Amino acid sequence: MIAIESAGITDVGQKRTGNEDSFYLDDDLKLYMVADGMGGHLAGEVASALVVDTIRDYMKRFKEEGDVEEMEDPDETLSKEANRLLSSINLANQGVHQVAQSNEDYKGMGSTVSAAFFTGDTMILANVGDSPIYLVHDGGIELLSVTHNVISEQMAINPEMAQKLDKRLQHMLTRGMGIEAAVEADVCEIQCFEGDILTISSDGLSDLVSPEEILDIVKAEPPVKACQTLVDLANERGGHDNITVIVIKINADNAKGGIMGMISRIMKKIFH
Amino acid sequence: MPTLTLTFKDNTIATYRIEEGQSITIGRKASNNVPIENLAVSGHHAKIDSVGEGFLLTDLQSKNGSFVNKELVSSHWLKEGDNILIGKHTLIFAYDEGEQKPDELGGDMDQTMVMDTDKYRDMLAQAIPKAAKAEAKEPVGMLSYLAGGEGEIKLVKKLTKIGKSSTSDIVVGGLMMGATAATISKRPQGYSLSYVGGMTKPKVNGATVKESVTLKDFDQIEIGSVKLQFVSEK
Numbered sequence: 001m002i003a004i005e006s007a008g009i010t011d012v013g014q015k016r017t018g019n020e021d022s023f024y025l026d027d028d029l030k031l032y033m034v035a036d037g038m039g040g041h042l043a044g045e046v047a048s049a050l051v052v053d054t055i056r057d058y059m060k061r062f063k064e065e066g067d068v069e070e071m072e073d074p075d076e077t078l079s080k081e082a083n084r085l086l087s088s089i090n091l092a093n094q095g096v097h098q099v100a101q102s103n104e105d106y107k108g109m110g111s112t113v114s115a116a117f118f119t120g121d122t123m124i125l126a127n128v129g130d131s132p133i134y135l136v137h138d139g140g141i142e143l144l145s146v147t148h149n150v151i152s153e154q155m156a157i158n159p160e161m162a163q164k165l166d167k168r169l170q171h172m173l174t175r176g177m178g179i180e181a182a183v184e185a186d187v188c189e190i191q192c193f194e195g196d197i198l199t200i201s202s203d204g205l206s207d208l209v210s211p212e213e214i215l216d217i218v219k220a221e222p223p224v225k226a227c228q229t230l231v232d233l234a235n236e237r238g239g240h241d242n243i244t245v246i247v248i249k250i251n252a253d254n255a256k257g258g259i260m261g262m263i264s265r266i267m268k269k270i271f272h
Numbered sequence: 273m274p275t276l277t278l279t280f281k282d283n284t285i286a287t288y289r290i291e292e293g294q295s296i297t298i299g300r301k302a303s304n305n306v307p308i309e310n311l312a313v314s315g316h317h318a319k320i321d322s323v324g325e326g327f328l329l330t331d332l333q334s335k336n337g338s339f340v341n342k343e344l345v346s347s348h349w350l351k352e353g354d355n356i357l358i359g360k361h362t363l364i365f366a367y368d369e370g371e372q373k374p375d376e377l378g379g380d381m382d383q384t385m386v387m388d389t390d391k392y393r394d395m396l397a398q399a400i401p402k403a404a405k406a407e408a409k410e411p412v413g414m415l416s417y418l419a420g421g422e423g424e425i426k427l428v429k430k431l432t433k434i435g436k437s438s439t440s441d442i443v444v445g446g447l448m449m450g451a452t453a454a455t456i457s458k459r460p461q462g463y464s465l466s467y468v469g470g471m472t473k474p475k476v477n478g479a480t481v482k483e484s485v486t487l488k489d490f491d492q493i494e495i496g497s498v499k500l501q502f503v504s505e506k
Binding site: 078121138144166 | 348431457459461468483484
């Protein structure tokens with residue numbers, strides 16, 4: 001088992017009047033997410049809040065009651081928990097899509113979502129859109145989300161061609177929550193280790209702060225302080241969009257007590 | 273609103289104003305908003321659309337192509353002073369003095385939006401040559417037994433478990449083997465192998481894995497009595 005220390009903040013930035021980002025963190029549920037809404041007036045805020053609330057409620061029921069309806073066709077390549085997270089994302093997508101379709105004020109609204117869910121000793125990461133999830137492990141930083149925008153998609157097919165595309169296309173998403181009746185999230189399941197740090201942010205941060213800078217800051221500062229430093233840095237550089245960031249630190253679980261804990265510690269010493 | 277100045281060999285022929293919300297067509301035929309009488313120009317050669325705060329030039333698959341600042345373009349967001357070459361004529365795109373220009377990286381597209389899937393495919397079909405239009409294929413990792421088993425294992429799962437437990441994807445016996453001894457996870461950047469628990473730690477190319485390592489082609493994984501080789505296939 002693992003112990004988690006986390007923090008998250010959102011900031012309107014320097015140019016926008018409203019904040020369309022939503023985020024959620026829960027160390028008991030071990031669920032963390034950022035959603036970056038889009039759509040005029042208040043629609044972006046509505047979409048991102050709806051995404052976060054739906055996923056939170058579903059995952060809470062999954063944990064507390066365990067009797068969430070079975071999935072119709074679980075993805076065999078994923079664990080049960082990853083399938084759950086995927087279901088919650090699908091449900092949230094349907095919710096946003098329905099509201100957008102049935103209400104003229106919310107027409108065309110959508111959101112991104114990037115979520116991390118910890119189970120025992122693995123972490124499950126899922127995303128739709130361009131809000132990046134970074135893992136800091138062993139001194140390096142790695143992007144674990146898949147960026148669903150035109151530039152990134154073309155980079156995967158033909159890097160030479162993609163470099164010639166208009167840079168503004170990086171804000172053109174190829175997938176979004178609530179845009180179509182169904183959505184496909186990208187999922188990744190990995191082992192987590194003591195000392196690992198995960199960051200989930202909106203593009204308001206990643207457009208202005210490089211992965212290397214994120215790495216240096218989260219390594220040097222505890223989560224609460226690191227979040228503030230990152231947001232301040234993005235604001236200093238123009239803050240053209242809303243800025244949201246969650247920093248999650250994996251610590252060793254020292255609460256492992258009792259006779260079994262002692263035995264396992266002794267065994268470790270002997271065999272190390 | 274910006275203007276287009278049509279020139280030919282340093283002589284200004286005409287000036288056109290582009291209004292917001294308007295589309296302008298350029299071509300040899302008289303029905304175009306900007307007619308250019310020259311055989312090097314296609315009947316319907318290119319168009320300029322007002323999109324959000326910006327203006328987008330699109331080549332209408334003309335025979336001789338459209339060039340902006342000497343580069344062949346299929347579509348291009350126009351900037352102050354852009355030089356558009358159509359056949360032998362040049363159009364200069366310029367804003368009025370003191371007029372508000374969309375930000376260099378701004379315009380409406382600074383707002384994140386989701387592309388209409390059909391429109392997107394259409395646009396890409398125009399923007400990208402046919403030869404390049406292959407779908408990106410995800411490589412699939414494969415393990416082949418070198419010892420302790422036979423055959424190959426395709427790593428289709430996001431997380432493949434190796435260990436003593438019967439629920440493992442690859443079951444490996446041994447007294448010191450963990451229920452789940454190691455996992456292989458598929459990440460956007462490739463596959464990685466992690467040590468999970470138990471006294472038997474996995475080895476990659478002879479080196480003990482204490483946490484995790486990224487797998488490269490032909491890496492040899494050793495865990496207990498089993499030896500596997502990793503290869504990723506396109």
